[in-house]
Amino acid sequence: MKNTVALNQKNLVQIKDYIPIPKFDRRGLKCGIVHIGIGGFHRAHQAFYTHKLLELSNSQKWGICGVGLREGDIDMYKVFKRQDNLYTLMVKHPNGKIESQIIGSIIDFKLGCNDSKSVLEQMAHPDTKIVSLTITEGGYNFNPVTSEFNFDNPDIQHELKNPHEPRTVYGYLTTALRKRFNAKLSPFTIMSCDNIEHNGDVARNMLLSFVKRQNQDLANWIESEVSFPNSMVDRITPVTKKADIAYLKKTYEIIDEWPVTCEPFIQWVIEDKFSNGRPEFEKVGAQFVPDVKPYEKMKLRLLNAGHSVLGILGAIQGFQTINECMEDEIFLACLRRFMDTEATPVLDEVIGVDLDSYKDSLEERFSNPNIKDSLSRICSESSAKLPKFLIPTIQESLANDGSIEIATLVIAAWCYYSDKGIDKNGQPIEVCDALSSELHQAAKRTKTDPLAFIKQESIFGDLFKNERFVTLYGSTLQRIYEDQNIKVHIRNLLQ
Structure with missing residues (x-):
């Protein structure tokens, strides 16, 4: 032409x-x-x-x-x-x-x-x-x-x-x-x-x-x-x-x-x-x-939740895209640890799917340097996403005495993200959420009530009543407010 x-x-x-x-x-x-x-x-x-x-x-x-x-x-x-x-x-x-x-x-x-x-x-x-x-x-x-x-x-x-x-x-x-x-x-x-x-x-x-x-x-x-x-x-x-x-x-x-x-x-x-x-x-x-539910759960708890793990943690670290997170060995290890030890144990049997291969494919897809999926898109409307992608994994893991460390880190980071709206370098984070005002106000009250953010029952249910989660969340939240370098906190979890 x-x-x-x-x-x-x-x-x-x-x-x-x-x-x-x-x-x-x-x-x-x-x-x-x-x-x-x-x-x-x-x-x-x-x-x-x-x-x-x-x-x-x-x-x-x-x-x-x-x-x-x-x-x-x-x-x-x-x-x-x-x-x-x-x-x-x-x-x-x-x-x-x-x-x-x-x-x-x-x-x-x-x-x-x-x-x-x-x-x-x-x-x-x-x-x-x-x-x-x-x-x-x-x-x-x-x-x-x-x-x-x-x-x-x-x-x-x-x-x-x-x-x-x-x-x-x-x-x-x-x-x-x-x-x-x-x-x-x-x-x-x-x-x-x-x-x-x-x-x-x-x-x-x-x-x-x-x-x-x-x-x-x-x-x-x-x-x-x-x-x-x-x-x-x-x-x-x-x-x-x-x-x-x-x-x-x-x-x-x-x-x-x-x-x-x-x-x-x-x-x-x-x-x-x-x-x-x-x-x-x-x-x-x-x-x-005949039944989609096991496939749905696999995708939501691994891919969608994995996106949120990288998105919220990566935003505070100062990253801009999902593939940028995946280029960091600490974040890559964090994603895999979450998928292997927190999400996979609470999945149902998925007939015809090799979960290890599926998780390998997610790593490859997230790493695609030509997609450059923005963290602002991934983190948008987290108040609607996390109750479906991540919080159920925490609830089921608590019921089964399973691991919740990385998911809890994400929730604590989300509180900081909602409160401060800046990354570790002091740069503003684009927060796009229909409940952004409510999230911000709840996060601000953390100074006087450490559980204020997770007391939003429409999002978290009764997690604030679970002693194990509350103890871990409180200590994790305190560390993030003291030091916004998320890589340090991930590294400590991975040791």
């Missing part, structure tokens, strides 16, 4: 000689999947699997309609409209190789905050067989300790009073399912693809809690007819950087305003339980199993 070309459907004919483009006719696709939460992960994972399947199969019924519910989705919406819902997927290998291709499985994008009617019509349409979700851990609106639905959420209160004016995912799902129920249509499957243990069960329990407040008959129908398969998803997907956009422009002369970068590794394990048909994702590498 002699001149730069904007990525859109019309310009694919100019792009095809330089970078792979969709091999299927996007014009004939139907929206069989409505996906809520079109972020980087979905585009690197479920949309990629769907793209591969569409290239392999002649089926025309599994196109994706993306949905954004929040005002924060407006920028993505505008880009997708300009690009005819196309984007570039850039797979970054450890050796520096970058494989790029244009993904075409997303064929529409609707914005709920601007046009809820259009979103509901698509969800209620007979062509829609699946509504899938990547709404982050915090999007499920439940108390992480009690697992109860949060009815105090102002948007939930609005939806209960105004059932035809949805704001949250629950309002949209309920209204769309009500339309299908009244029209005597088969329901769609609700498929969570978020990093929550038993994510399908959580989605089911939370939705039913909500619906029962609106319509018991509808709740009964959902309970008997709607499937909520559990799934385990995995692919490290950093935030897109300006350098990624510049790379495509320089290398291929393509202007893509919002490409996605990811690692080569990809995994999807899905419970084979669907209400109204499903894509044959097994043809493109996904694994359908």
Whole structure:
């Protein structure tokens, strides 16, 4: 190409000689999947699997309609409209190789905050067989300790009073399912693809809690007819950087305003339980199993928790990325010690998986120098992540008289991180958390009440009542406040 070309459907004919483009006719696709939460992960994972399947199969019924519910989705919406819902997927290998291709499985994008009617019509349409979700851990609106639905959420209160004016995912799902129920249509499957243990069960329990407040008959129908398969998803997907956009422009002369970068590794394990048909994702590498739970737990307690271990400790040490942490022998040894002695002993049997090999692969993936996954992304929304990734390991280890030293170090470091917001060099740490104010205030009270931070029961449950944990946490916290060089504390633990 002699001149730069904007990525859109019309310009694919100019792009095809330089970078792979969709091999299927996007014009004939139907929206069989409505996906809520079109972020980087979905585009690197479920949309990629769907793209591969569409290239392999002649089926025309599994196109994706993306949905954004929040005002924060407006920028993505505008880009997708300009690009005819196309984007570039850039797979970054450890050796520096970058494989790029244009993904075409997303064929529409609707914005709920601007046009809820259009979103509901698509969800209620007979062509829609699946509504899938990547709404982050915090999007499920439940108390992480009690697992109860949060009815105090102002948007939930609005939806209960105004059932035809949805704001949250629950309002949209309920209204769309009500339309299908009244029209005597088969329901769609609700498929969570978020990093929550038993994510399908959580989605089911939370939705039913909500619906029962609106319509018991509808709740009964959902309970008997709607499937909520559990799934385990995995692919490290950093935030897109300006350098990624510049790379495509320089290398291929393509202007893509919002490409996605990811690692080569990809995994999807899905419970084979669907209400109204499903894509044959097994043809493109996904694994359908009767029970996903052991795989979910393995991934959450090793990969996701491992990320948090490196993220919080590394942020205070002054590191910026996960691979930077992995280049430090002390941090590498810390991660492996955590995985081997604290997380692995409380895992369930995972049939067909060699755990040592899996942990070796995590070390390799975390070390990928071309991914450069930022610690600010890893540490974001820790108040939603740690109750699912790390704190259950502490609780189960305490019950089994197991090791908790490194996990406790992370919790103590999180208190310092929330209190001071600086690394050991005095540089500010970017703290991004919906509960950042509450975390900061609780951490500040540590001066007068050493247990103030862990007395946040919505996050930690009753850990503050466990004598063994409290003793270790208190001494660890004191040492961190005295010396912020995390490597010193890790080294002492590893001796």
